Each structure stands twice: as C-alpha cells, then as structure tokens.
Amino acid sequence: MAAAHHQDYESHYNQMRVEQKHPIVQLVRSELTKTQQSSFGRHQEFVEKQQETERLQTRIQELGGETRQMTSRIQHLEQIQTTLEVEVKDLKSENAGLLGTIQQLEAEILEASKNNDEAGESGGSGWSDFGDTDEVEVKEEEKLTEKTPENTEELRAKYKKYGEDMEELSKAKVRLSELGKKLDETEKELSKYRNLYDRQKDQESRGVTETDIKLKTAETECSELKKQIERLNKLKEEADERFSSLSNSYGAVLTKSGETNIQFQSLRDEKNALETKLKDMEAVIAKKEEKIRDAESEAKRVRKLALSILMADAKNMFPKGTKNKKNSYPIVTLHASDGSKTTIANKHGETVSIHFKK
Known part of the structure; x- marks a missing residue:
C-alpha cells in the first residue's frame, strides 16, 4: 500500500511538473511561431520587392520602347502637321483666288444687269399702246435676244462659270473645314504625345546626371589619352630625328671606316x-x-x-x-x-x- 501511495505521489508530482513546464513550452512555441512568421514575412517582403524590382525594370524597358515609339510618332505627326499646313496654305491661296474670281464675276454680272435694265427702259416707251402686256414683254425679250445674242451667250457662260466656281468654292470650304478639323486633331494628338514624352523625359532625367558624369569622365579620359598620344608622337618625332642623325653619323662612320680600312x-x-x-x-x-x-x-x-x-x-x-x-x-x-x-x-x-x- 505504501508503494501504491508512492506511485501516486510520483504521478502527481510529474503531472505538476508537466503543468509547470507547459506554459514555458507554449511560450517558446509562441515565440518560435512568431519568429517563423516574421521570417516568412520578411521573406515574402523580399520576394515582393524583388518582383517589384523586376516589374519596374520591365516597366522601364516598356517605357523606353514607348518613348521610342512616341518619338517616332511625334516625328510622323510633325511631318503630317507640316504637310497639312502646306495644304491649308495652298487651299487658302486657292480660296482667295476663287473669291477674287467670284467678286470679278459678280461685278461683271452686275454690270451686265445694269446694261440690260438700261436697254429695257429705252424700248419700253410704246408699251402702253398695246393691249396685252405679256405679249409686249415676250416681244421685248425676243427683241433683246435678237439684238444681243452675243451678250446673252457670254452671260450664260459667265453664270455657268460662276456656278462652277461657287461649287468649287464650296468643295474647297468643305475640304478646308475637314483639313482644319484634321489639323486640330493632329495638334491635340501631338500635344498629347508631347506631354507623354515630356513626362517620360522627366522620369528619365534622374539618370541624366550619372550619364553626364560618366560622359565627362570619358571625355576627361579621352583628353588624357589624346595628350598621351601627342606626347608619344613628339617622342616618336624626336626618336625619328635621332635615328636620322644616327643614320647620317653611321654613314659618315662607314665612309670614314672605308677610308681608314684603305689607310690601314x-x-x-x-x-x-x-x-x-x-x-x-x-x-x-x-x-x-x-x-x-x-x-x-x-x-x-x-x-x-x-x-x-x-x-x-x-x-x-x-x-x-x-x-x-x-x-x-x-x-x-x-x-x-x-x-x-x-x-x-x-x-x-x-x-x-x-x-x-x-
């Protein structure tokens, strides 16, 4: 019975120790879990930053391609704008010429109308003697037609020409309006691309300083290399002069050596x-x-x-x-x-x- 009591006591003691250690284990597990979560979070953050860096690099490449495309598009639009401005200028000149022609035709028509009115007034003094006014007008028109056939044909031709000019002027106005709208759209698109291009340039301006420094460094190194090349060229010239002098001296020595050999x-x-x-x-x-x-x-x-x-x-x-x-x-x-x-x-x-x- 004492053994059973002792066994119960050990069991109770072990249970108490386990219960005392359990909070510590839980705390350690909790800290370990937090550490793992923190490490996982930092790893995830690193992965996200790496992905963001890759996305930024990809975006930079895309922006570089877009910049080149926008530059090409701007150049194309500027060419279109130049062409449209030339066409508008030509149409304005043509329109001015047509307006001048129309004004001239209107003046001629007005002058011809005045001449016809004067002819009608001069032949209308005997109309009251006749009973039928319509007949008189018809006869008068026939008389006028008989009297001035050439003027009538000329007026008809001028009216026809006037109609054609008016039709051409209308077409020119429509064309001018279309070109004006197209020019406005082109200017808007050009302004849009220019703004995009400016923003892209602003984004790329951060690397300009470093590029300028590298460029200046390269220019400095190039200048130093040029100076070294100049010094080497001077040394080469001096060496050439010295070699020429030595060659002359060697020739003189050979000549003297020949004479000395003869004397010897x-x-x-x-x-x-x-x-x-x-x-x-x-x-x-x-x-x-x-x-x-x-x-x-x-x-x-x-x-x-x-x-x-x-x-x-x-x-x-x-x-x-x-x-x-x-x-x-x-x-x-x-x-x-x-x-x-x-x-x-x-x-x-x-x-x-x-x-x-x-």
Missing part, C-alpha cells in the same frame, strides 16, 4: 715591307755580329799569342840575375783596335805597349 691596308703593306726589310737588316746584323765575334775571338787568340811572345822576349831582354834601378819588371801594354789595351809590367818598371789593328 696601306699601313699594313708598309709595315710588312718594313718587317721584311727589318728581317733582312737583322740577318745582316747577325752576320756582322758573328763576324765581330769571330774577330774578337781571333783578337783574343792573337793577344794571347803576342803576350806569350812578349813574355818570352822580356825574359830574354832581362837575363836572370839583372835588375834595374827600381827593381821592377818591365810593363807591357797591349792596345787593341777597339781602344782596349793590355799592359805588362816587369819588375824594373819598364812597360811595353802593343797596338792591335783590325
């Missing part, structure tokens, strides 16, 4: 000739030096021989046991042809000089 060839030939001559002279000098060496060897041999002879003679000149006053041996000097000499002295101080000739 001449000097080389002269050098070769001098070297050949020098070799010949060296050979001659070598032969002479060899002869000199041979002569010197011969002179040395002769000196040695002469010296030995003199020494022998000296011994013979001074016998053994004789002495001179100075107690010195004789001195013998040998002079060679080159200026050298050999001196031999004895104990008696006597000298002997021998000169060698080549």
Whole structure:
C-alpha cells in the first residue's frame, strides 16, 4: 500500500511538473511561431520587392520602347502637321483666288444687269399702246435676244462659270473645314504625345546626371589619352630625328671606316715591307755580329799569342840575375783596335805597349 501511495505521489508530482513546464513550452512555441512568421514575412517582403524590382525594370524597358515609339510618332505627326499646313496654305491661296474670281464675276454680272435694265427702259416707251402686256414683254425679250445674242451667250457662260466656281468654292470650304478639323486633331494628338514624352523625359532625367558624369569622365579620359598620344608622337618625332642623325653619323662612320680600312691596308703593306726589310737588316746584323765575334775571338787568340811572345822576349831582354834601378819588371801594354789595351809590367818598371789593328 505504501508503494501504491508512492506511485501516486510520483504521478502527481510529474503531472505538476508537466503543468509547470507547459506554459514555458507554449511560450517558446509562441515565440518560435512568431519568429517563423516574421521570417516568412520578411521573406515574402523580399520576394515582393524583388518582383517589384523586376516589374519596374520591365516597366522601364516598356517605357523606353514607348518613348521610342512616341518619338517616332511625334516625328510622323510633325511631318503630317507640316504637310497639312502646306495644304491649308495652298487651299487658302486657292480660296482667295476663287473669291477674287467670284467678286470679278459678280461685278461683271452686275454690270451686265445694269446694261440690260438700261436697254429695257429705252424700248419700253410704246408699251402702253398695246393691249396685252405679256405679249409686249415676250416681244421685248425676243427683241433683246435678237439684238444681243452675243451678250446673252457670254452671260450664260459667265453664270455657268460662276456656278462652277461657287461649287468649287464650296468643295474647297468643305475640304478646308475637314483639313482644319484634321489639323486640330493632329495638334491635340501631338500635344498629347508631347506631354507623354515630356513626362517620360522627366522620369528619365534622374539618370541624366550619372550619364553626364560618366560622359565627362570619358571625355576627361579621352583628353588624357589624346595628350598621351601627342606626347608619344613628339617622342616618336624626336626618336625619328635621332635615328636620322644616327643614320647620317653611321654613314659618315662607314665612309670614314672605308677610308681608314684603305689607310690601314696601306699601313699594313708598309709595315710588312718594313718587317721584311727589318728581317733582312737583322740577318745582316747577325752576320756582322758573328763576324765581330769571330774577330774578337781571333783578337783574343792573337793577344794571347803576342803576350806569350812578349813574355818570352822580356825574359830574354832581362837575363836572370839583372835588375834595374827600381827593381821592377818591365810593363807591357797591349792596345787593341777597339781602344782596349793590355799592359805588362816587369819588375824594373819598364812597360811595353802593343797596338792591335783590325
């Protein structure tokens, strides 16, 4: 029974915990729902703005097309207006001419009527003598007709011409009225399209500033590029001048080099000739030096021989046991042809000089 009571207590406790947590869960769910709804709303707003942007872009393209169409329509209407103005001007001129013709015809008719009245009055003095007035009028008309057939035909022609002119004038007036109405309609339509065009231009004027800035930037860049091109052209001209100067200098150097080559060839030939001559002279000098060496060897041999002879003679000149006053041996000097000499002295101080000739 205690276990059942404990189980009931745990069940009641868990139910209370659930009941306590339930409002928190509801609150979290509510916040989550609000967050989802807000996120969905922002997403919907983003989608709507994106769709609105697409619609605006489409509308801008449509307005651009309408603007081009209205511009073309305005140009067409202006051409029509110009044509209608020319036609109206021509009709007004024609109308003025017809009015002048009609006035002239009316004046001629009036003058002809006056002439007929005067003719009737001049022939009516004897009408009272006759009993039947109608007969008199008929006769008078016949007389007048007989008297003036040419005038009658002319009047009939003028009346006919007058009727034709009046009919043509009526047609011209109707045509002028129709053209006036058409011109008014054209002007209204032109005004309408001009207003639409102006509104379209006002709507497009927002992008004019940016376009002007881009245009100015492009013009500035173009100006800078032109300046750079001018500087490069100047550098190119200077380089061309320098190249021309170097080409001239190179040509002069080539010419001078040719002359120098000729001089060098001449000097080389002269050098070769001098070297050949020098070799010949060296050979001659070598032969002479060899002869000199041979002569010197011969002179040395002769000196040695002469010296030995003199020494022998000296011994013979001074016998053994004789002495001179100075107690010195004789001195013998040998002079060679080159200026050298050999001196031999004895104990008696006597000298002997021998000169060698080549």
